[in-house]
Amino acid sequence: MAHPNDNKVMSAKEAVARFVQDGDALIIGNYTVGTCAELVFEICRQGRKHFTLYSQSGILDVDVLINAGCVDRLVTTYVMRSGGKKGGGAVERALQAGTLAMEDYTNFNYNARLMAGMHGFTFMPVLEGVMATDLFRKRGFMGDDKYRVIPCPYTGKQVLTVPAANPDVCIVHVQRADRHGNAQYWGAMGSVAAAALCSKRIIVSCEELVEHDVIQSSPHFTIIPAFRVDAVVQIPWGAHPTEVLGYYNQDSFFYGLFRQANTTADGAQAWMDEWVYGCPDREAYRDRYAARFGTGMMDKLRAKAFYSAPANYGAAFTSVWDETGRNRLLGLTLEEIEQKMAERGLLHE
Amino acid sequence: MSKPYTLNELLIITCAKEIEDYQNVILGVGLPTTAGALAKALFAPHATLMMESGIIDFEPLVPLHHIADAHSCRGFSYATDLFTAFTMTYRGFVDVCFLGVGQIDKFGNLNTTCIGDYDHPQLRLPGSGGAADFISYAKKTVLTLRGGQFVEKLDYFTSPGYLDGGDSRDRSGLFPQGSGPSMLLTTKGVFRFDDQTKEMYLAQIHPGVRLEDVRKQIPWELKVSPELTVTSRPTDAEIDFVRRFAPAESLGREAATELAIAHAVDRAQARGKNGKD
Numbered sequence: 001m002a003h004p005n006d007n008k009v010m011s012a013k014e015a016v017a018r019f020v021q022d023g024d025a026l027i028i029g030n031y032t033v034g035t036c037a038e039l040v041f042e043i044c045r046q047g048r049k050h051f052t053l054y055s056q057s058g059i060l061d062v063d064v065l066i067n068a069g070c071v072d073r074l075v076t077t078y079v080m081r082s083g084g085k086k087g088g089g090a091v092e093r094a095l096q097a098g099t100l101a102m103e104d105y106t107n108f109n110y111n112a113r114l115m116a117g118m119h120g121f122t123f124m125p126v127l128e129g130v131m132a133t134d135l136f137r138k139r140g141f142m143g144d145d146k147y148r149v150i151p152c153p154y155t156g157k158q159v160l161t162v163p164a165a166n167p168d169v170c171i172v173h174v175q176r177a178d179r180h181g182n183a184q185y186w187g188a189m190g191s192v193a194a195a196a197l198c199s200k201r202i203i204v205s206c207e208e209l210v211e212h213d214v215i216q217s218s219p220h221f222t223i224i225p226a227f228r229v230d231a232v233v234q235i236p237w238g239a240h241p242t243e244v245l246g247y248y249n250q251d252s253f254f255y256g257l258f259r260q261a262n263t264t265a266d267g268a269q270a271w272m273d274e275w276v277y278g279c280p281d282r283e284a285y286r287d288r289y290a291a292r293f294g295t296g297m298m299d300k301l302r303a304k305a306f307y308s309a310p311a312n313y314g315a316a317f318t319s320v321w322d323e324t325g326r327n328r329l330l331g332l333t334l335e336e337i338e339q340k341m342a343e344r345g346l347l348h349e
Numbered sequence: 350m351s352k353p354y355t356l357n358e359l360l361i362i363t364c365a366k367e368i369e370d371y372q373n374v375i376l377g378v379g380l381p382t383t384a385g386a387l388a389k390a391l392f393a394p395h396a397t398l399m400m401e402s403g404i405i406d407f408e409p410l411v412p413l414h415h416i417a418d419a420h421s422c423r424g425f426s427y428a429t430d431l432f433t434a435f436t437m438t439y440r441g442f443v444d445v446c447f448l449g450v451g452q453i454d455k456f457g458n459l460n461t462t463c464i465g466d467y468d469h470p471q472l473r474l475p476g477s478g479g480a481a482d483f484i485s486y487a488k489k490t491v492l493t494l495r496g497g498q499f500v501e502k503l504d505y506f507t508s509p510g511y512l513d514g515g516d517s518r519d520r521s522g523l524f525p526q527g528s529g530p531s532m533l534l535t536t537k538g539v540f541r542f543d544d545q546t547k548e549m550y551l552a553q554i555h556p557g558v559r560l561e562d563v564r565k566q567i568p569w570e571l572k573v574s575p576e577l578t579v580t581s582r583p584t585d586a587e588i589d590f591v592r593r594f595a596p597a598e599s600l601g602r603e604a605a606t607e608l609a610i611a612h613a614v615d616r617a618q619a620r621g622k623n624g625k626d
Contacts, residue, residue: 119436182426216424225405225427227373227397315420318410327596331612337596344604347353
């Protein structure tokens with residue numbers, strides 16, 4: 001297990017090389033916003049294969065991984081479709097080509113699998129409405145283990161359950177983290193914490209690397225504690241073209257370019273060649289973006305400040321000794337206390 | 350020769366030595382919280398100290414009053430909830446936890462619920478709190494007994510130690526293999542549990558304590574390690590830390606309470622109040 005106070009800061013290249021393997025169950029921690037785009041791109045560049053991919057809601061991230069041929073099986077509830085009816089997307093193309101197996105859940109029932117995994121339970125009761133639907137009836141690669149039904153021991157009612165998910169590795173982008181791995185995230189909580197905490201290994205990318213002091217004075221923002229994290233990668237603009245609250249808005253123009261390209265296999269390949277394979281890292285990606293579209297485009301997306309009110313984590317004192325060197329409770333100095341110990345026969349030689 | 354120490358200091362310091370660097374540690378009420386602070390300050394600087402209320406990775410600056418004491422530190426790293434703190438333990442992320450003992454049997458099973466009949470108790474103790482959950486799933490559990498007692502049969506079985514001894518704990522399928530109490534610390538010595546039988550035996554005796562004093566407290570024929578050692582004397586650095594961090598604990602509850610009341614009355618009288626109820 002990762003050590004809590006080691007310095008876990010490394011490059012995306014090193015983090016993926018060390019902690020993401022072929023055949024892994026890989027989970028995208030982010031939900032709908034602020035996805036871990038650069039970690040996804042790096043996984044594509046390193047050519048990882050045969051993932052079982054978990055994503056609560058597939059956006060650019062899922063499509064890019066499938067375009068890159070990294071994914072054999074997909075567990076999800078929703079995948080973005082590029083370009084409406086006449087468009088398409090990587091998932092559709094892969095299903096048509098027979099290279100992708102898929103398992104469809106609802107948002108709640110998928111999230112429940114992560115919650116079960118996070119808390120160490122082997123299964124979780126879930127919302128049973130889907131029993132009337134093909135979500136329940138149609139079984140993919142999970143077969144009988146997609147859903148099972150048991151009687152409630154208290155009421156006898158038939159209860160729908162899902163199995164726990166404990167993916168091998170979670171990739172997740174957050175606003176800030178310290179070098180030990182404490183990861184802070186705010187905004188749409190989605191299923192971000194559960195996705196990370198149900199996983200065996202965790203790679204965190206962050207907009208900002210902050211001193212441990214910052215974390216200590218705002219522990220309510222921490223969603224992943226240091227001792228669970230394997231790697232911390234600082235990647236400014238690491239979620240672009242998706243948005244990160246407090247840092248930048250969605251780049252709708254650039255996202256639109258991706259969607260347009262992603263409607264065809266050739267278009268997607270050209271986009272991947274330019275923006276994923278053509279850029280060794282996020283800095284190169286930003287350089288290319290600036291060269292193509294100018295720096296002003298990204299600058300306009302930078303968030304203006306709207307700080308949360310500070311919360312006071314302070315106490316009346318942080319020492320049992322007062323300003324005059326007397327113990328607050330006993331009113332005595334250390335020497336006087338030692339004298340009392342001696343008088344009372346409490347001291348052993 | 351290092352400086353003289355109090356019995357409480359010896360207990361706290363002995364307890365602290367059960368914590369290793371980089372471990373995740375759940376601290377229970379009382380003595381263990383100071384032991385945790387000592388360990389973190391002197392020999393386990395990378396330990397992650399946790400309270401079951403969901404306060405994770407804190408650096409204690411004053412002794413904890415209870416297990417939800419965010420006033421004892423200056424911030425911490427992760428604010429989660431009790432449910433998650435326990436499932437964290439259930440999943441095997443807690444290396445060591447510390448529990449106090451009301452009654453204990455020879456296999457390290459615990460009672461912290463009641464002395465006497467459950468419905469009409471002589472003493473109603475606090476109950477399980479987190480004890481039964483922690484001793485079930487922490488990789489190891491350190492037990493401390495000060496006012497409690499050794500019994501052949503618990504009046505109420507609150508928390509599972511080694512059940513009926515031998516491999517019964519592992520065989521039950523309820524607990525992680527190899528988990529369970531690793532030691533019992535009392536005012537007289539340190540007990541550990543036999544690898545095979547899981548029966549407790551005396552492993553260390555505190556300086557100045559006689560074996561018959563230990564045996565007197567125990568209603569069964571106590572086994573004693575052939576390599577019985579004397580608990581090592583605290584170093585000056587260890588004593589200094591405890592005395593500066595928690596002088597009231599160094600003194601012990603009785604003396605500290607008496608001195609604290611005397612001080613409060615003095616202060617009240619100095620302001621023209623009589624300091625009485």
